Amino acid sequence: xxxxxxxxxxxxxxxxxYALVALAMVIIYKTSEVPNFAQGEMAMVSTFVAxxxxxxxxxxxxxxxxxxxxxxxxxxxxxxLAFLRPAKDPSVLSLIVITLGAEMVLYGLxxxxxxxNQNPFPVPFSEYSGFKIxxxxxxxxxxxxxxxxxxxxxxxxxFFRFTKxxxxxxxxQQNAFAAKAMGIPTRRILTFTWALSSVTGAVAGMLIAxxxxxxxxxxxxxxxxxxxGAVLGGMTSLPGxxxxxxxxxxxxxxxxxxxxxxFKSVVAFAVIVLILCVKPSGLFVKHFERKV
Amino acid sequence: xxRANFFLVGLICTxxxxxxxxxxxxxxxxxxxxxxxxxxxxxxxQTGPAAxxxxxxxxxxxxxxxxxxxxxxxxxxxxxxxxxxSYQPMKTKAIxxxxxxxxxxxxxxxxxxxxxxxxxxxxxxxxxxxxVAPSTGSSHWTIPLQKYLFAIYPRYTxxxxxxxxxxxxxxxxxxIAFFYQNDDYGKEGLKGAKDYMExxxxxxxxxxxxxxxxxxxxxxxxxxxxxxxxxxxxxxLPKHAAIILGVSKASGFQPQWIASxxxxxxxxxxxxxxxxxxxxxxxxxxxxxxxLIKKYLDAQKKFAPKEQETGVFFLAGFxxxxxxxxxxxxxxxDLTPDSFVKAMESIKNWNxxxxxxxxxxxxxxxxxxxxxxxxxxxxxxxxxxxxxxTYKGGK
Numbered sequence: 001x002x003x004x005x006x007x008x009x010x011x012x013x014x015x016x017x018y019a020l021v022a023l024a025m026v027i028i029y030k031t032s033e034v035p036n037f038a039q040g041e042m043a044m045v046s047t048f049v050a051x052x053x054x055x056x057x058x059x060x061x062x063x064x065x066x067x068x069x070x071x072x073x074x075x076x077x078x079x080x081l082a083f084l085r086p087a088k089d090p091s092v093l094s095l096i097v098i099t100l101g102a103e104m105v106l107y108g109l110x111x112x113x114x115x116x117n118q119n120p121f122p123v124p125f126s127e128y129s130g131f132k133i134x135x136x137x138x139x140x141x142x143x144x145x146x147x148x149x150x151x152x153x154x155x156x157x158x159f160f161r162f163t164k165x166x167x168x169x170x171x172x173q174q175n176a177f178a179a180k181a182m183g184i185p186t187r188r189i190l191t192f193t194w195a196l197s198s199v200t201g202a203v204a205g206m207l208i209a210x211x212x213x214x215x216x217x218x219x220x221x222x223x224x225x226x227x228x229g230a231v232l233g234g235m236t237s238l239p240g241x242x243x244x245x246x247x248x249x250x251x252x253x254x255x256x257x258x259x260x261x262x263f264k265s266v267v268a269f270a271v272i273v274l275i276l277c278v279k280p281s282g283l284f285v286k287h288f289e290r291k292v
Numbered sequence: 293x294x295r296a297n298f299f300l301v302g303l304i305c306t307x308x309x310x311x312x313x314x315x316x317x318x319x320x321x322x323x324x325x326x327x328x329x330x331x332x333x334x335x336x337x338q339t340g341p342a343a344x345x346x347x348x349x350x351x352x353x354x355x356x357x358x359x360x361x362x363x364x365x366x367x368x369x370x371x372x373x374x375x376x377x378s379y380q381p382m383k384t385k386a387i388x389x390x391x392x393x394x395x396x397x398x399x400x401x402x403x404x405x406x407x408x409x410x411x412x413x414x415x416x417x418x419x420x421x422x423x424v425a426p427s428t429g430s431s432h433w434t435i436p437l438q439k440y441l442f443a444i445y446p447r448y449t450x451x452x453x454x455x456x457x458x459x460x461x462x463x464x465x466x467x468i469a470f471f472y473q474n475d476d477y478g479k480e481g482l483k484g485a486k487d488y489m490e491x492x493x494x495x496x497x498x499x500x501x502x503x504x505x506x507x508x509x510x511x512x513x514x515x516x517x518x519x520x521x522x523x524x525x526x527x528x529l530p531k532h533a534a535i536i537l538g539v540s541k542a543s544g545f546q547p548q549w550i551a552s553x554x555x556x557x558x559x560x561x562x563x564x565x566x567x568x569x570x571x572x573x574x575x576x577x578x579x580x581x582x583x584l585i586k587k588y589l590d591a592q593k594k595f596a597p598k599e600q601e602t603g604v605f606f607l608a609g610f611x612x613x614x615x616x617x618x619x620x621x622x623x624x625x626d627l628t629p630d631s632f633v634k635a636m637e638s639i640k641n642w643n644x645x646x647x648x649x650x651x652x653x654x655x656x657x658x659x660x661x662x663x664x665x666x667x668x669x670x671x672x673x674x675x676x677x678x679x680x681x682t683y684k685g686g687k
Contacts, residue, residue, distance in 0.1 A: 003514055003518065006510075006514050006543060007510070007511060007514065009510075010508070010510030010511060010514070011510075013510075014507075014508040014510065108339075111339055111340070111343065115343065115600075116339075116340075116342070116343030116344040116346070117344060117560075117601075118344075118530055118531055118534065118560070118564045119563075119564070120563060120564050120565070120566045122566075127538050127541075127542060127566075128538065128541045128542045129542075130542075135544075137542060137543065137544055139542045142542075208507070211535070211538065211539070212507050212531070212535055213530075213531050213534045213535065213564050215531065217531075220505065221505050221506065221507040221508075222507055249508070252508065252511075253508070253510060253511050256510075256511030256512065256515075257511045257514060257515070261500060261501055261502070261511065261512060261515065262474055262501050262503070264503070264506070264511065265503045265505055265506050
């Protein structure tokens with residue numbers, strides 16, 4: 001029975017990481033219908049920046065993290081300005097290809113700057129101890145990862161629902177032309193989405209690095225899983241995508257614990273295929289109708 | 293005008309015949325060998341996911357610089373070509389072609405990666421290119437035996453065998469679990485461990501596979517915990533070793549960890565695991581107590597002062613190239629692939645290098661079969677805990 005609860009804790013804590021990545025993806029997807037494949041590397045680069053600030057300059061975790069979030073904000077905006085905006089008459093497909101290109105550029109740059117070494121990422125929470133419920137251990141890092149993901153999901157939800165910018169973002173997604181006609185600065189909104197998404201990704205990176213090790217491949221797996229989680233929950237819904245992330249973490253862990261470890265990481269992709277066949281808009285979203 | 297043309301044609305003909313003559317003169321010598329030079333190539337991942345192991349090929353470069361500075365071998369300097377294959381077999385193939393067709397190398401040394409090496413193994417063999425010390429412990433290099441291929445890295449199967457034997461007989465562990473990467477590398481380690489267990493009529497407490505891309509190892513750790521093993525042998529990437537130690541500790545599972553030689557850089561592992569690596573027992577085949585180490589690191593300061601990775605992987609680049617140089621020495625002035633093979637096969641119980649007891653023969657192209665064990669001490673300091681352990685079971 002302990003195994004069962006241990007798997008739940010494990011599933012939720014990695015699921016929280018997937019959820020953050022899923023949120024980051026959905027923020028951009030919601031406004032431009034582009035799945036951003038550079039998401040993972042953006043987060044990875046930000047995490048390396050955090051690492052450099054903290055270990056290279058001896059800055060404390062919280063100041064370092066805040067500086068990193070500021071960096072991520074600029075990075076996201078810059079990428080949008082440098083890569084996506086110059087595209088002429090972009091179709092969604094060409095934008096996706098551009099994000100793939102950005103991914104490779106970032107990956108290459110990170111490899112050149114930080115090398116191939118594994119690095120330990122320092123955090124003020126313990127990875128090994130925390131509190132116990134019965135025999136089941138919830139480590140501090142697991143707990144805070146989970147809480148952070150919930151808080152960010154809530155903040156984003158409120159932001160999109162109740163702020164002017166958030167509503168403008170939704171408007172841009174639903175009909176960019178009409179939004180523009182209504183006086184919404186659609187281009188600036190898009191840049192802002194990238195910045196916001198980049199910040200969310202950076203948070204994910206800084207939470208994944210301590211439970212993994214920091215290297216240039218840090219986000220490869222979490223990024224794919226986060227994407228799978230977003231598809232599972234629904235690419236157009238923030239809470240949906242986040243729930244999808246949690247769910248995927250649980251599915252993976254239970255599959256690994258009770259069925260097969262060999263196929264554990266493949267489950268995510270089986271899930272994508274299954275969902276795309278059965279409910280293409282995602283589990284927690286009303287069916288998406290193409291706007292004419 | 294016509295006369296000028298005649299003159300030109302005449303000149304070209306003369307030049308061409310001169311070139312041909314030079315070519316045929318060169319053809320008498322083996323490819324990549326002149327009176328003053330012998331060309332050696334190596335591929336290694338300088339970029340990409342396995343770039344950490346790229347230090348091997350750079351170590352070899354420093355070693356050759358050292359040999360050249362000491363006067364070379366039989367009047368020949370080593371001309372070294374290092375190419376980056378990013379750990380991708382397709383690129384390795386292109387590099388092998390470049391080595392043979394454009395650069396004309398005599399031999400290949402080292403080369404990180406089993407799949408990258410397998411992509412060119414047969415091509416090199418067909419073209420009679422001597423290849424010394426592929427930098428992995430795969431059994432594909434020596435089983436079946438191939439005339440021009442000489443392996444140094446102890447086979448993973450043999451290494452796992454002696455490691456398991458030591459764990460049970462010397463460390464008194466009873467219940468052993470095996471955590472392995474789900475591919476050739478991990479499975480060969482698993483096979484070695486199982487061979488020993490079967491011979492003793494024992495069984496592994498658990499066999500837990502991990503995929504290369506996995507990041508979340510919670511369920512793996514729980515599986516290991518469930519097995520109640522008192523020792524777990526690791527046959528994985530450094531990254532996975534670091535993660536599984538952390539997650540296991542968080543799950544309240546702290547067995548004696550035993551690691552393969554691919555995880556033998558204790559300083560690095562200690563740093564990456566934030567100190568958890570202390571107390572881990574691991575195999576190594578690089579004699580860190582050899583007086584040669586100082587000489588080699590001095591050479592590094594001289595020839596590659598900017599090198600950052602001067603740990604086990606870098607030094608392994610020296611170790612893999614040492615038998616090649618010994619072979620070149622023994623082959624003498626008249627160097628061809630066949631004379632080189634003969635010279636290599638005459639190396640017996642050779643110990644003047646970083647490894648142990650290098651022995652080749654016409655029926656034996658696995659030069660080294662020994663590892664020793666070390667324990668990670670405080671601050672990642674390696675502490676040698678056993679003598680050389682040599683695999684004696686089977687062939």
